Amino acid sequence: MDYIEILGLTAALFTTVANIPQAVKVIKTRSTKSLSAASYTILFIGLTLWTVYGISRNDLPVLLGNVIAAALCGIILGVKLWCKYVSGEKEESA
Amino acid sequence: MDYIEILGLTAALFTTVANIPQAVKVIKTRSTKSLSAASYTILFIGLTLWTVYGISRNDLPVLLGNVIAAALCGIILGVKLWCKYVSGEKEESA
Numbered sequence: 001m002d003y004i005e006i007l008g009l010t011a012a013l014f015t016t017v018a019n020i021p022q023a024v025k026v027i028k029t030r031s032t033k034s035l036s037a038a039s040y041t042i043l044f045i046g047l048t049l050w051t052v053y054g055i056s057r058n059d060l061p062v063l064l065g066n067v068i069a070a071a072l073c074g075i076i077l078g079v080k081l082w083c084k085y086v087s088g089e090k091e092e093s094a
Numbered sequence: 095m096d097y098i099e100i101l102g103l104t105a106a107l108f109t110t111v112a113n114i115p116q117a118v119k120v121i122k123t124r125s126t127k128s129l130s131a132a133s134y135t136i137l138f139i140g141l142t143l144w145t146v147y148g149i150s151r152n153d154l155p156v157l158l159g160n161v162i163a164a165a166l167c168g169i170i171l172g173v174k175l176w177c178k179y180v181s182g183e184k185e186e187s188a
Binding site: 007011014016018020021022031032034039043046047052053 | 098101102104105106107108109110111112113114115116118119120123125126127128129130132133134136137139140141143144146147150151
């Protein structure tokens with residue numbers, strides 16, 4: 001394994017686990033006012049497409065990295081939509 | 095260009111532009127209480143590593159997609175740190 005592959009795997013690890021602190025924070029605080037539902041919806045679709053891409057290419061790192069990131073992103077999006085439409089959290093005004 | 099390459103480029107487009115609505119929201123509202131500084135720091139490092147990976151591999155889509163996403167993520171992280179340490183925004187408590 002050369003240094004470029006190590007670089008790619010390290011990058012994949014960072015962008016996969018990046019959503020963990022945000023998922024923990026929204027679950028603990030139930031506050032999502034500053035979060036953009038549009039951003040997390042687009043991100044969720046993108047990560048799902050990357051997962052399908054990983055399956056199509058038989059590329060395990062791409063598949064694993066993105067399916068975990070998509071799951072975390074799905075949790076954040078779920079809590080955001082629950083706060084916005086179920087518990088009636090007010091959005092931040094400009 | 096086969097359908098798998100189109101799938102990959104579409105996924106890259108989604109995960110690149112995903113941060114635009116969030117960047118616009120934090121700039122307009124100056125509210126970042128619900129955002130996790132740890133998440134955006136880890137994401138910024140990861141996207142920067144992916145950019146270096148794209149340069150090392152001479153892979154333009156990986157380079158372009160990630161340098162744009164890193165710039166957007168950097169803006170969000172900058173506003174978050176400014177709100178937290180300069181303008182004294184209180185964090186959400188659990």
